[in-house]
Amino acid sequence: MDFDIIFGNAARAAFGPEAIILALAAIGLNIHFGFTGLLNFGQVGFIMLGAYGTSVAVATFGWSLWVGIPIGLFLALALAVALGIPTLRLHAVMFAIVTIAAAEIIRILIGSTDAIGLTGGPLSVSFDAGAFFDLNPYADGPQDRYGVGTFAFTGQQMWVITVGWLLVALVSFGVFLIIRSPWGRVLKSIREDQDAARSLGKNVFSYKMQALMIGGVIGGMAGVIDAIKTSGADPNGFRPQVTFYTYTALLLGGTATYLGPVLGAILFWFLREWIESFLRQLAAEAWLPGAIADFLEGSEGIISVGMVGLALVLLMLFRPQGITGNRIEMQLDAR
Amino acid sequence: MRRGKILLGLALGLLMALAVPALAQDGADHGQTQLNGTIRFGFDQFFEGVTITVADSSGAEVGQAATDADGRWSVPVPGPGAYRVSIDTGTLPEGIGLREGQESVVDAVVDAGQSRAVVFAVGEAPKGTPFGERAAQTVFNGFKFGLIIAMSAIGLSLIYGTTGLVNFAHGELVTFGAVIAWYFNSSWGELNLIVAAVLTVIVCGMLGAGLESGLFRPLRARRLGIFQLVVITIGLSLLGRQLVQLFFGAEPLPYRDFQVQERWEFGPWAVTPREVATIAVIIAALVAVGLMLQKTRFGKATRAVADNADLAAVSGINVNRVVLIVWVMGAALAGLGGVFQGLDADIDPFLGFQLLLLIFAGVELGGLGTAYGALAGSLIIGMSTEVSTLWISPELKFVVPLAALILVLLLRPQGLFGVKARVG
Amino acid sequence: MPADRIPSKESAPDDRSSFMDSARRTTEVEPILTVHPKPGVAKPNPILTMDGLRRSFGGLTAVDIDHLEIERGIVTALIGPNGAGKTTLFNLITGFDRADRGRWEFNGQMVTSPSPDRLARRGMVRTFQLTKSLAKLSVLQNMLLGAPHQIGEQLWAAPFRPLWRNQEQANTERADELLEQFNLAHMRDELAGTLSGGQRKLLEMARALMSDPALVMLDEPMAGVNPALAQSLLGHITELALSGVTVVYIEHDMDVVSGISDWVVVLAQGQVIAEGGPWKVIHDEVVIDAYLGRRRAGTSS
Incomplete structure (x- = not known):
């Protein structure tokens, strides 16, 4: 068993593009759920539109990537508006279910054979993200690696990571600026009790809509990074559990905090990859009985996702405020 | 009766076609990346000279083949990836065509060195079944599907009503029912499916009891917030689904029994005995639950707890016992719903989760916490799912009920039968 | 408590003479008391006027008001037995519920x-029967909202x-003043969720005053508050009226009402069965019946 490899893999996942995508998705969700109290269970829908908007604009319409990215973000924004108008007045639980449903509708439509001409349907879509990688300042030869051991990235990956983490930092700072303002205070008041906010003259619908739009566009950014990273998009990558992973990251890091979603995303990928690598190494161990090794072989991914579920349960049981949250605030929540 | 025989043949043909992938994969020459298949109908009809065309994802043609005397075809492809395979239905013999609901273009993904079988289920060409007859059939299918949703929804609705818990793991209870019944039926003792279903109901009821007394009751005592509870159920849902994937696998599998049945004809409907049995059992279960809630002491206690748990406790009702029975009943019914759904659409780890969204949709459409609303909502969801296939492609059919849900809530946020809550 | 024991509006006209007596005796005291004290009477300077306001839930009519005016600048108490429709009326007027028909100015x-x-x-702010303090925000943040x-x-x-810093500062000063006034200054930076029930009522009231409202509607401000704090709440209500704010408040208990109200409106089964000066209304037989009918039924069961 080589723990250097395991840790290297885990660290690479923790700082790689997946963690960036998850961090952005969680920052957006934090605005919805953490600050406004909107139980958005369809965050994956925003990510999906960001990814597909970008991919389809470039792959199907042949436009420049720099046109595709704003299109992806615009679609995420449009989804927020289209989704918000009928649903923002609903009971929290109903809102949750309708948002899941909306994201599933979009996924089914995008992935249907009828949509092959536009989105590639079930065949997925791929495009040339050369416009982005042309700007890559890192040497990107086949031998170029940045890092140590298995914790190493190619030049292309380094460029995605650099831009991605810069974006995360920028977005986090923007969120900090608007949340500490009186505007952010209104969001929190809506989260606590929207009737109270109404009785104080706040147009609750309008604020919720603004929050949904901002968080949705940030989710769209996650999709754009995803599209660039994979040079395309696949409908199977946008199932409802993506939203649940995003919640896991957010809850792990601490809801309604500024850095919680970022730390949570890093931790999420670190732990998930650590478990998977560990199991893969374990399955190769000679002392392990053959039956167990056979059972593990190829099931590492399934087990590590199951662990995410277990982690959610344990987290809620033992540290519902996440690693950075405030215990007292959580206790006030037990209403 | 002739029609019955044809349908029997069709079902058999389909069964054979489903078995093809396994055969093809075993017998294939490893190393050759190719797509293949057999065009046949039933046991004895193989079609020669049917043209199959394979194109890559950009639409460029990769190869073409015609079936041999045994109906077999194969097209080598340049490498792993996604391909579109199309059948030229014009080359099929007179009176033979694709079965209803089958597409003449199929997408397939091949791994390197893999021989991937592509199935085109052919049969007697649907000679333009009259619209009315097709409509009648989809309404029937929708009614049955709606009943399955409704039965699975009872537990979700009652648990929400009595404890305020929105159980996102309810879909996994449904999956669990389907899978347990499959094990009883195909693996452990190879029991008759009816016996397996009864055992499944018992196992699921016990599982419900275990979840309530081992997890959710202690959590209620700790006064966890609603959201934390929801997240816990989401965690359990993920965990449960992964466990099913781990042990059962991701491939859809059918039960051993009741797969092939002769259809009975009632006016415009051609129904299998198992469909009739499904409907009868579910209606009986729904009526029993309805009577229990309306007439018995337990039912009154349940409604009292749903109305105000604290008040019910003060009036001497053992709230925990009521909730326990609700869990047992809800989980057992969800498990049974899973058995019926598995009978209808094969069993896979996502069976329950896919149904969960429709269960939620049904419960919400009717109005959260209203028993009859949930029933009506579930039927509407089931019907709209199936009836929509008259006009749109079956792969899009789940879009319709979900979109309908959003539209209804736009007009009536409290659901069709729900009542608006008072503020203050 | 069977609802049918509560007398309906039909019996009200019999008591009209006693209302007129009361009006004559108190003419000099307050201009409002020159008003003929009968249900739905017109007032000299109303801030709120309701017409044909009706709301029913299923078969039950919760509010059914032909005409009601609330006088500006005074304290009006809205009383009535349980289920009389007081909170529903509040909800209608403040927009939290939708009337089946009717209009108001x-x-x-x-x-x-x-x-x-x-x-x-x-300029119409309200509080709630179950206080809606924003638990995870500090007392000061509650005020600033x-x-x-x-x-x-x-x-x-x-x-x-920089665009909002000055305004925020001014608002903070105003908030601190009000917190001082309501004896909450020492809790300024605590989370509102940590306050006691009575303190939350105070906070909610102080928060409502941040907007310098024309009309403050308080839903049972005294409910669940300890007697000492209740006295201070009553004091705040009186002060409010003195500073020119119109106050309408719901109260369940008739005894509390007499001390601070200038005018009392009695609701039963959604209808205005009496209104007038507190002393007179309290001794009105229709009102007593409405209450005692309920109480007798309550003790006998």
Whole structure:
């Protein structure tokens, strides 16, 4: 068993593009759920539109990537508006279910054979993200690696990571600026009790809509990074559990905090990859009985996702405020 | 009766076609990346000279083949990836065509060195079944599907009503029912499916009891917030689904029994005995639950707890016992719903989760916490799912009920039968 | 407590003479008391006028008011037995519930599309029977939320602190004043969720005053408050009226009402069965019946 490899893999996942995508998705969700109290269970829908908007604009319409990215973000924004108008007045639980449903509708439509001409349907879509990688300042030869051991990235990956983490930092700072303002205070008041906010003259619908739009566009950014990273998009990558992973990251890091979603995303990928690598190494161990090794072989991914579920349960049981949250605030929540 | 025989043949043909992938994969020459298949109908009809065309994802043609005397075809492809395979239905013999609901273009993904079988289920060409007859059939299918949703929804609705818990793991209870019944039926003792279903109901009821007394009751005592509870159920849902994937696998599998049945004809409907049995059992279960809630002491206690748990406790009702029975009943019914759904659409780890969204949709459409609303909502969801296939492609059919849900809530946020809550 | 024991409006006219007596005796005291004390009477300077307001839930009519005026600048108590429709009436007027039919005028303007926030911005603020303090915000933040017309509450300005810093400072000063006045200054930076029930009532009231409202509607401000704090709450209500704010408050208990109210409106089964000066209303037989009928039924069961 080589723990250097395991840790290297885990660290690479923790700082790689997946963690960036998850961090952005969680920052957006934090605005919805953490600050406004909107139980958005369809965050994956925003990510999906960001990814597909970008991919389809470039792959199907042949436009420049720099046109595709704003299109992806615009679609995420449009989804927020289209989704918000009928649903923002609903009971929290109903809102949750309708948002899941909306994201599933979009996924089914995008992935249907009828949509092959536009989105590639079930065949997925791929495009040339050369416009982005042309700007890559890192040497990107086949031998170029940045890092140590298995914790190493190619030049292309380094460029995605650099831009991605810069974006995360920028977005986090923007969120900090608007949340500490009186505007952010209104969001929190809506989260606590929207009737109270109404009785104080706040147009609750309008604020919720603004929050949904901002968080949705940030989710769209996650999709754009995803599209660039994979040079395309696949409908199977946008199932409802993506939203649940995003919640896991957010809850792990601490809801309604500024850095919680970022730390949570890093931790999420670190732990998930650590478990998977560990199991893969374990399955190769000679002392392990053959039956167990056979059972593990190829099931590492399934087990590590199951662990995410277990982690959610344990987290809620033992540290519902996440690693950075405030215990007292959580206790006030037990209403 | 002739029609019955044809349908029997069709079902058999389909069964054979489903078995093809396994055969093809075993017998294939490893190393050759190719797509293949057999065009046949039933046991004895193989079609020669049917043209199959394979194109890559950009639409460029990769190869073409015609079936041999045994109906077999194969097209080598340049490498792993996604391909579109199309059948030229014009080359099929007179009176033979694709079965209803089958597409003449199929997408397939091949791994390197893999021989991937592509199935085109052919049969007697649907000679333009009259619209009315097709409509009648989809309404029937929708009614049955709606009943399955409704039965699975009872537990979700009652648990929400009595404890305020929105159980996102309810879909996994449904999956669990389907899978347990499959094990009883195909693996452990190879029991008759009816016996397996009864055992499944018992196992699921016990599982419900275990979840309530081992997890959710202690959590209620700790006064966890609603959201934390929801997240816990989401965690359990993920965990449960992964466990099913781990042990059962991701491939859809059918039960051993009741797969092939002769259809009975009632006016415009051609129904299998198992469909009739499904409907009868579910209606009986729904009526029993309805009577229990309306007439018995337990039912009154349940409604009292749903109305105000604290008040019910003060009036001497053992709230925990009521909730326990609700869990047992809800989980057992969800498990049974899973058995019926598995009978209808094969069993896979996502069976329950896919149904969960429709269960939620049904419960919400009717109005959260209203028993009859949930029933009506579930039927509407089931019907709209199936009836929509008259006009749109079956792969899009789940879009319709979900979109309908959003539209209804736009007009009536409290659901069709729900009542608006008072503020203050 | 069977609802049919509560006398309906039909019996009210018999008691009209006693109302007139009361009006004559108190003419000099308050201009409002020159008003003929009968249900739905017109008043010299109403801030709120309701017409044909009706709301039913299923078969039950919760509110059914032909005509009711609330006089400006005084303290009006809205009393009535349980289930009389007091809170429902509040909800209708403040836009938290939708009337089946009827209309009302606030501050001389017809309320066409009642939405709670719009009405609040027009100067009608309310509190709730179950206090809605915002638990995870500090007491000060709760107060600042009450301030109207905040530039920093607009998204475009939110990220740029200089745009709203001065206003925020002024609002904070005002909030501190009010907190001082309501004996909450020492809790300023605590989370509102840590306050006691009575302190939350005080906070909610103080928060409502941040917007300098024209009309304050308090839903059972004294409910569940210990007697000492209740006295201070009553004091605040009186002070409010002295500073020119119109106050309407719901109270369950008739005894509390007499001390601080200038005018009392009695609701039973959704209808105004009596209104007038507190002393007279309290001794009105219709009102006593409405209450005692209920109480007798309550003790006998």
